[in-house]
Amino acid sequence: MLLAKLNAPGEYRELERKAQLIRQHVIRMLMHAGSGHPGGSLSAVDILTALYFRVMRIDPENPQDPDRDRFILSKGHAAPALYAVLAERGFFPVSWLESLRRLGSPLQGHPDMRKVPGVEMSTGSLGQGLSVGVGMALAAKLRGSGCRVFVLLGDGECQEGQVWEAAMAAGHYRLNNLVAIVDRNRLQIDGETEKVMALEPLAAKWRAFNWSVIEIDGHNFEEIVPALERVGYAQKPTAIIAHTVKGKGVSFMENQVDWHGVAPKPEQGIQALKELGGR
Amino acid sequence: MTKPMATREGYGQALVELGRRNERVVVLDADLSKSTQTVRFAREFPERFFNAGVAEANLIGMAAGLAASGFIPFASTFAIFATQRAYNQIFQSVAYPGLNVKIAASHGGITVGEDGASHQAIDDLALMRALPGMTVLVPADAHEAYQATLAAAEWEGPVYIRLGRPTVPLITSPDKPFTIGRIQVLREGEDVTLAACGHMVKVALEAAEELKRKGYGAAVLNVSTLKPLDRETLLHWASRTGAVVTVEEHSIIGGLGSAVAEVLSEECPVPLIRLGVRDTFGQSGKPHELLHHYGLTAGNVVEAAEKIIKRKGGRNGQSDA
Numbered sequence: 001m002l003l004a005k006l007n008a009p010g011e012y013r014e015l016e017r018k019a020q021l022i023r024q025h026v027i028r029m030l031m032h033a034g035s036g037h038p039g040g041s042l043s044a045v046d047i048l049t050a051l052y053f054r055v056m057r058i059d060p061e062n063p064q065d066p067d068r069d070r071f072i073l074s075k076g077h078a079a080p081a082l083y084a085v086l087a088e089r090g091f092f093p094v095s096w097l098e099s100l101r102r103l104g105s106p107l108q109g110h111p112d113m114r115k116v117p118g119v120e121m122s123t124g125s126l127g128q129g130l131s132v133g134v135g136m137a138l139a140a141k142l143r144g145s146g147c148r149v150f151v152l153l154g155d156g157e158c159q160e161g162q163v164w165e166a167a168m169a170a171g172h173y174r175l176n177n178l179v180a181i182v183d184r185n186r187l188q189i190d191g192e193t194e195k196v197m198a199l200e201p202l203a204a205k206w207r208a209f210n211w212s213v214i215e216i217d218g219h220n221f222e223e224i225v226p227a228l229e230r231v232g233y234a235q236k237p238t239a240i241i242a243h244t245v246k247g248k249g250v251s252f253m254e255n256q257v258d259w260h261g262v263a264p265k266p267e268q269g270i271q272a273l274k275e276l277g278g279r
Numbered sequence: 280m281t282k283p284m285a286t287r288e289g290y291g292q293a294l295v296e297l298g299r300r301n302e303r304v305v306v307l308d309a310d311l312s313k314s315t316q317t318v319r320f321a322r323e324f325p326e327r328f329f330n331a332g333v334a335e336a337n338l339i340g341m342a343a344g345l346a347a348s349g350f351i352p353f354a355s356t357f358a359i360f361a362t363q364r365a366y367n368q369i370f371q372s373v374a375y376p377g378l379n380v381k382i383a384a385s386h387g388g389i390t391v392g393e394d395g396a397s398h399q400a401i402d403d404l405a406l407m408r409a410l411p412g413m414t415v416l417v418p419a420d421a422h423e424a425y426q427a428t429l430a431a432a433e434w435e436g437p438v439y440i441r442l443g444r445p446t447v448p449l450i451t452s453p454d455k456p457f458t459i460g461r462i463q464v465l466r467e468g469e470d471v472t473l474a475a476c477g478h479m480v481k482v483a484l485e486a487a488e489e490l491k492r493k494g495y496g497a498a499v500l501n502v503s504t505l506k507p508l509d510r511e512t513l514l515h516w517a518s519r520t521g522a523v524v525t526v527e528e529h530s531i532i533g534g535l536g537s538a539v540a541e542v543l544s545e546e547c548p549v550p551l552i553r554l555g556v557r558d559t560f561g562q563s564g565k566p567h568e569l570l571h572h573y574g575l576t577a578g579n580v581v582e583a584a585e586k587i588i589k590r591k592g593g594r595n596g597q598s599d600a
Contacts, residue, residue: 112375112376113347121344121372122375125367131340132340132343132347134341134344135341135352136348139344139347139348139350142327142350162334162340165336
């Protein structure tokens with residue numbers, strides 16, 4: 001991409017390092033918890049890292065700033081990745097991560113906005129985050145705020161009818177401050193999305209709902225960052241279809257549907273951490 | 280506001296007042312703004328009105344997003360669609376995060392009339408009552424709907440307001456502020472307590488008048504806040520009269536009758552008869568025909584009251600001495 005070429009070489013190395021650290025956190029958290037969703041967490045890590053460490057205008061010291069950018073993890077089961085990113089970004093102590101899914105922990109199995117600093121919306125039941133994003137984008141327009149709203153959806157999640165209700169509304173209201181990112185890892189619980197309930201042509205669907213659509217490699221910062229920074233140019237909402245690999249970064253998890261919702265056993269976790277350069 | 284008026288009209292008028300008072304108030308509808316009366320707000324404050332189209336799930340989600348950004352959204356559609364079509368959205372995106380969304384649903388109950396069962400919400404109160412932290416209001420007339428709407432805007436947290444389609448007589452005072460969580464005692468009496476909500480409050484008052492002619496004293500409670508329920512007032516009158524009849528334009532499963540039964544059976548077990556829709560669906564008909572068909576007339580209430588007074592062992596004679 002043209003924009004990518006303008007960036008200095010190695011500019012994204014720091015983001016890559018950060019993403020690798022986040023992946024290590026995810027594996028450790030799931031090992032501690034003994035349950036959770038590694039596949040869809042790992043596929044989303046690079047997108048989340050780009051958002052929180054590069055793109056979004058946020059301040060962990062002032063998490064309620066009315067003009068902050070908003071992020072909604074509509075695919076709430078990727079909570080471990082979001083928690084790890086928020087902790088690394090300074091919203092809460094990294095030591096909290098070990099408490100994932102424990103009784104009384106702020107780090108619920110799916111994100112709870114009332115328990116975790118930096119979580120903008122409680123999610124978990126699929127298909128709902130984009131509607132909330134539409135509401136937040138409308139609110140920003142009403143207030144005259146320049147804040148932007150980013151919503152990360154799973155690809156399987158796009159089978160929910162509500163996603164398209166929200167897509168229609170965003171197109172109707174020309175919400176150019178709204179970005180939907182689809183984590184297109186092509187797998188859902190029961191198998192390949194195209195076999196369970198085909199999504200393609202997915203980009204054409206978003207275009208038909210009056211969105212500006214970009215397709216990127218969801219693991220390449222040279223494509224992720226410029227795409228996320230493009231928001232607001234068109235008088236339309238932006239959909240980014242991020243082609244990703246479920247379980248990205250751990251060889252035996254990559255593209256394996258069975259790693260959707262199973263935590264690694266200790267020896268598997270150790271192997272995964274070794275591959276991710278951790279201990 | 281002296282001539283009969285639908286509760287939804289009181290709501291529509293209150294929204295305009297709120298629009299003037301508070302710029303954080305926004306209104307959303309799902310293609311029923313004329314029916315729900317949000318059209319009044321839409322005309323005066325078009326920039327703060329959002330139509331979701333025929334898409335109730337998204338209606339609730341948008342309201343949640345606006346609330347999370349500091350606005351006070353009122354989201355309206357028919358009660359059956361607001362609660363049933365968007366139940367999981369209300370659970371996940373409104374109630375669980377405790378967002379400040381007001382769901383004001385019109386066309387509650389069977390008095391929707393001719394449209395029939397598909398449009399008659401008879402379980403909306405049960406559904407909303409089951410949600411942790413949800414406040415449930417059922418105004419009895421347009422005055423109370425007006426005041427309840429103003430009160431809901433001041434209340435921090437999710438609120439469900441059930442409104443009705445038909446024109447109903449005005450029985451409450453126009454200027455009386457609505458206190459969420461307080462039962463209004465409209466009439467005192469020693470032999471039986473008639474606890475009613477919504478359109479049935481007027482029916483209960485008529486029944487009390489008829490009972491008086493028959494020599495019985497009936498207390499009439501307007502349970503316009505179904506949740507949190509005013510246990511204190513309910514228990515006071517239940518123990519004082521020793522018999523309770525509930526009247527609601529809703530299934531007897533999960534609504535007012537259930538709420539009252541839950542409190543009484545734990546704290547003051549007295550004979551109870553629940554009048555309402557009995558585990559069946561509504562149907563087409565004129566509202567008054569439907570109320571007659573489903574046993575929700577003043578005559579039905581009188582009959583139930585006499586039966587329960589007999590069951591508890593007769594009138595509380597000494598109190599009338």
